[in-house]
Amino acid sequence: MEDRREFLKQLGCVAGGAALLAGAPWLSSCTPERIREISGEKARIALIGTGSRGQYHIHNLLLIPHARIVALCDCYEPNLQAAAALCPGAKLYRDYRKLLEDKDIDGVIISTPLGSHAAITLDALSAGKHVFCEKAMARTLDECKAVYDAYRKSDKVLYFCMQRMFDEKYLRGMKLLHDGLIGEIVGMRCHWFRNADWRREVPSPELERQINWRLYKEHSGGLMTELACHQIEVCNLAVGRIPQSISGMGDIVYWKDGREVYDSVNVIYRYADGRKINYESLISNKFNGMEDQILGKKGTMELAKGVYYLEEDNSRSGIECLIDSMKEKVLTSVPLAGPSWRPEVKGQYIPHNIVEGKISVNGGQNMIGVDNDGSDVILSAFCSACITGEKAVNVVEEAYCATVLCLLGNKAMEEQRTILFPEYYKIPYMKF
Amino acid sequence: MTNPQFTYYPGQVFFHGSTGRAMGTKFDALVRGLSESVSSRIWDEICALVRGDEAVFDRYSPESEVFAVNKALEAGTPVRLSEELEQALVQSGRYKELTGGLFDITRRDFSALKLEDHCLSCSDTGTELDFGGFAKGWTLGRIVGLLRREGVVSAFLDFGMSSIYAMGQHPAGAPWQVELRSPYDGTLLDVFCLQDGALSISGNSPSYSAHIVDPRSGEPVRSRRLCSVQCADPLDAEVLSTAAMVCGGKLEIDDTVIKSYEV
Numbered sequence: 112m113e114d115r116r117e118f119l120k121q122l123g124c125v126a127g128g129a130a131l132l133a134g135a136p137w138l139s140s141c142t143p144e145r146i147r148e149i150s151g152e153k154a155r156i157a158l159i160g161t162g163s164r165g166q167y168h169i170h171n172l173l174l175i176p177h178a179r180i181v182a183l184c185d186c187y188e189p190n191l192q193a194a195a196a197l198c199p200g201a202k203l204y205r206d207y208r209k210l211l212e213d214k215d216i217d218g219v220i221i222s223t224p225l226g227s228h229a230a231i232t233l234d235a236l237s238a239g240k241h242v243f244c245e246k247a248m249a250r251t252l253d254e255c256k257a258v259y260d261a262y263r264k265s266d267k268v269l270y271f272c273m274q275r276m277f278d279e280k281y282l283r284g285m286k287l288l289h290d291g292l293i294g295e296i297v298g299m300r301c302h303w304f305r306n307a308d309w310r311r312e313v314p315s316p317e318l319e320r321q322i323n324w325r326l327y328k329e330h331s332g333g334l335m336t337e338l339a340c341h342q343i344e345v346c347n348l349a350v351g352r353i354p355q356s357i358s359g360m361g362d363i364v365y366w367k368d369g370r371e372v373y374d375s376v377n378v379i380y381r382y383a384d385g386r387k388i389n390y391e392s393l394i395s396n397k398f399n400g401m402e403d404q405i406l407g408k409k410g411t412m413e414l415a416k417g418v419y420y421l422e423e424d425n426s427r428s429g430i431e432c433l434i435d436s437m438k439e440k441v442l443t444s445v446p447l448a449g450p451s452w453r454p455e456v457k458g459q460y461i462p463h464n465i466v467e468g469k470i471s472v473n474g475g476q477n478m479i480g481v482d483n484d485g486s487d488v489i490l491s492a493f494c495s496a497c498i499t500g501e502k503a504v505n506v507v508e509e510a511y512c513a514t515v516l517c518l519l520g521n522k523a524m525e526e527q528r529t530i531l532f533p534e535y536y537k538i539p540y541m542k543f
Numbered sequence: 544m545t546n547p548q549f550t551y552y553p554g555q556v557f558f559h560g561s562t563g564r565a566m567g568t569k570f571d572a573l574v575r576g577l578s579e580s581v582s583s584r585i586w587d588e589i590c591a592l593v594r595g596d597e598a599v600f601d602r603y604s605p606e607s608e609v610f611a612v613n614k615a616l617e618a619g620t621p622v623r624l625s626e627e628l629e630q631a632l633v634q635s636g637r638y639k640e641l642t643g644g645l646f647d648i649t650r651r652d653f654s655a656l657k658l659e660d661h662c663l664s665c666s667d668t669g670t671e672l673d674f675g676g677f678a679k680g681w682t683l684g685r686i687v688g689l690l691r692r693e694g695v696v697s698a699f700l701d702f703g704m705s706s707i708y709a710m711g712q713h714p715a716g717a718p719w720q721v722e723l724r725s726p727y728d729g730t731l732l733d734v735f736c737l738q739d740g741a742l743s744i745s746g747n748s749p750s751y752s753a754h755i756v757d758p759r760s761g762e763p764v765r766s767r768r769l770c771s772v773q774c775a776d777p778l779d780a781e782v783l784s785t786a787a788m789v790c791g792g793k794l795e796i797d798d799t800v801i802k803s804y805e806v
């Protein structure tokens with residue numbers, strides 16, 4: 112948390128801070144000036160859905176000076192009580208509609224299963240609350256559209272938890288990409304590998320679908336909405352375009368335990384100019400971990416690790432250069448290795464850090480969330496917006512684009528065909 | 544050793560030999576002034592020599608002598624050493640003294656070893672031999688000897704572009720030249736001119752760190768540093784570059800140029 116505060120403090124004043132803001136206008140609600148303007152004020156925040164992610168948000172909220180948790184709602188008593196223990200004094204609700212009637216709440220944070228995101232978001236906006244909802248945006252294409260339309264009409268603040276938009280290494284990486292560091296972007300490869308079944312223990316069988324909601328289509332879009340959503344959003348931001356066609360294959364390869372969602376997906380998103388996102392996720396082997404890899408003509412950026420590599424580093428090995436210079440009888444000084452070259456290192460690429468100093472890297476194995484991945488920053492921005500009423504710039508649009516693309520990925524896999532982005536779901540924000 | 548390769552350049556009269564994977568890295572030789580058939584024979588001899596040294600020193604290979612010696616030390620049984628390993632062991636004892644304990648092939652307490660009548664034993668069963676910071680320099684020295692005996696006067700020999708011996712001059716008529724860059728950001732740290740001399744680089748990089756252990760504390764060296772050692776003998780250079788890393792670059796030895804770079 113401290114590190115992120117530092118990041119926020121610096122936003123306005125460090126070299127490149129203003130430029131960062133120019134490329135990422137959605138940061139305006141968390142600049143030092145804005146936080147100074149609202150100092151002493153507190154947004155009255157309620158949480159709907161206090162399972163694992165809801166409780167993770169509570170831990171972050173407790174560190175945000177301009178937030179106060181005033182109410183909690185969950186329909187599953189053990190989770191409600193666990194959250195209540197973290198927030199003494201908060202009012203407890205079992206029905207979110209009752210909570211929405213509470214006039215002393217400025218904003219709600221929705222961390223319920225995907226299937227209920229749209230209904231609760233729409234109800235909360237109509238009830239006059241500012242809303243922060245977990246990603247993905249909604250379970251179906253039509254729900255996404257309904258939420259987007261409601262957002263266009265509403266005067267309330269709406270956020271979806273697209274935390275990579277608030278993660279320093281992603282932001283600085285995007286700036287470097289857009290400044291041309293790795294040349295023209297020619298492709299993207301994103302993957303998320305885990306070796307775990309995604310299951311939670313169920314105290315009694317009738318709770319199976321409620322607790323293991325991720326495994327059932329009624330509540331969840333599987334790997335695409337749970338994991339790919341974040342990564343597709345990064346690709347869209349990197350190229351500033353939306354893919355035009357989508358194809359893929361999805362299967363249940365290993366976890367044949369009655370689940371309905373795929374445990375293995377390979378989806379290709381193709382942009383109008385032929386560039387592609389190659390997306391892969393598999394949850395019965397974790398060797399490759401998680402990465403958002405942007406391929407440029409002059410280099411490669413791995414945003415999750417916060418590093419980039421330049422093609423020219425790898426152009427010729429020292430010995431090859433030396434042989435060239437011997438053939439031409441021209442003296443050149445050839446590059447040494449630091450510690451000696453080791454066969455297990457891929458190529459001879461040198462990793463360069465996107466952000467100086469210590470950064471947190473998400474290996475992608477944790478289901479709840481990791482520290483310093485931008486989740487705290489986006490939450491802080493939302494709480495500040497609950498006080499100022501400042502709308503989020505591009506956050507809903509990005510969540511809409513990413514979610515729709517994930518749902519179209521599922522559709523392409525289910526129908527086993529290449530899908531063109533449907534006209535009906537296009538919004539003016541999208542450039543193809 | 545995997546997949547050795549040999550290329551002869553008749554126009555410029557030199558050969559390039561490359562071992563593929565060897566001694567935890569790879570070995571390359573550029574040797575000038577020999578006919579193709581002599582080059583080919585000498586390259587085969589170099590490969591045999593490298594293979595032979597791998598069979599002695601590679602502590603990860605169950606077929607190696609050091610592996611067997613370590614097993615024996617673990618079991619507390621005395622073990623007879625080959626002539627080469629015995630010489631190497633005696634030599635590493637001298638390096639321990641020369642560096643005031645900064646270099647220690649046991650990585651903890653060399654003095655626990657006892658060598659008597661070509662047999663090695665140890666009072667402490669946790670002791671292991673690790674020639675990782677020694678063997679490349681040793682082998683390089685033997686290859687230099689082989690080439691000298693064949694009358695070679697110009698060659699560039701290198702293990703993993705970090706343990707180097709340069710004989711004579713580059714075809715351009717000047718000393719061989721290599722440059723050191725930061726493995727973190729590529730900035731140029733130094734340029735070395737080599738003629739009948741050795742250079743060894745030791746250090747940490749983003750992808751390979753904390754692999755050198757301080758024998759005095761048992762702790763890995765984690766500093767973002769590289770050390771270079773330039774001197775006449777490749778084994779001296781190899782050993783002293785590790786010792787220099789252990790003491791943060793603060794090492795002084797006669798007729799040896801030791802430098803440290805914070806990166």
Ligand SMILES: NC(=O)c1ccc[n+]([C@@H]2O[C@H](COP(=O)([O-])OP(=O)(O)OC[C@H]3O[C@@H](n4cnc5c(N)ncnc54)[C@H](O)[C@@H]3O)[C@@H](O)[C@H]2O)c1
Nearest residue numbers: 160161162163164165185186187190222223225245246479
């Ligand atoms: N942004 C991220 O990186 C990230 C990480 C993890 C989870 N998530 C998202 O957070 C959401 C929740 O995931 P989770 O792992 O916390 O799930 P969870 O099952 O642990 O928690 C969901 C909670 O919502 C409650 N709930 C369900 N329907 C409700 C309703 N109608 N009213 C009130 N409470 C209700 C459940 O009882 C449960 O306690 C999902 O949308 C998930 O995708 C996002």
